[in-house]
């Protein structure tokens with residue numbers, strides 16, 4: 001998709017070789033629909049192809065949310081995430097391009113990062129949080145799960161116990177705790193977030209791009225088997241999300257009521 005046609009995502013290149021990709025759906029807490037994912041993938045392709053770009057900052061509009069994951073209202077209304085360029089919802093491809101682009105990606109987390117939005121920052125090479133940012137998973141409440149990078153790589157980053165705590169209790173983690181857990185690299189005042197991310201990007205841009213490229217691939221190599229796990233997980237999610245149990249979670253969110261999963265318990 002051409003960037004002139006973007007509606008959900010902003011893309012610009014700042015002086016010093018840093019591309020800034022901005023999720024721009026603040027009225028939905030920057031939740032993504034299919035089109036948003038298509039545009040994010042295209043934005044990362046622009047950054048990949050541009051020889052002037054040495055690092056990418058991923059952030060979002062406003063100060064409330066980085067990304068609230070999949071657009072649950074869209075899903076509750078239509079059963080899916082809306083129209084896409086190829087008719088497919090390409091979140092897995094987005095995960096892959098954040099990992100595969102041979103330039104470091106820095107998440108500038110400007111608010112809530114939850115569900116699939118939390119997974120996006122986890123996949124970034126570096127994360128900087130605003131002091132008010134919060135972090136969490138939501139899938140088991142709204143009829144979803146990310147049992148690929150969203151669970152396995154999260155456990156790699158913060159450890160098994162904490163990853164299980166995030167997915168099983170769905171508690172919100174504040175920025176100070178996130179830093180203590182190693183979930184983010186730094187916490188800064190909200191007014192300094194973007195400048196800090198740009199400064200980190202420019203620092204990276206001052207180093208050898210070939211060395212940085214090899215290092216990123218090297219860091220990825222040991223966890224790349226999780227891509228296979230991710231294929232399995234998203235195939236399962238596709239079946240589950242459309243099921244009665246999966247849809248109960250999405251409908252409950254849209255109707256502003258607690259979900260009732262009791263009838264789906266099994267031995």
Ligand SMILES: CC(C)(COP(=O)(O)OP(=O)(O)OC[C@H]1O[C@@H](n2cnc3c(N)ncnc32)[C@H](O)[C@@H]1OP(=O)(O)O)[C@@H](O)C(=O)NCCC(=O)NCCSC(=O)c1cc(O)c2ccccc2c1O
Pocket residue numbers: 027028029031068069070071072073074089091112114115116117138139142143144145146237238241
């Ligand atoms: C994000 C919140 C914690 C914020 O809570 P807060 O109290 O600050 O604000 P509100 O709840 O009043 O929200 C303001 C406004 O935004 C709307 N909104 C919030 N999140 C979403 C969302 N995800 N989708 C659509 N709209 C959203 C909210 O309804 C309000 O609108 P009003 O009109 O009422 O003003 C809290 O809002 C929250 O917990 N949100 C839901 C988080 C969530 O469940 N996310 C989805 C998880 S599942 C997922 O991300 C996912 C990812 C994938 O990659 C998938 C891939 C393939 C299939 C499925 C996938 C999938 O489901």
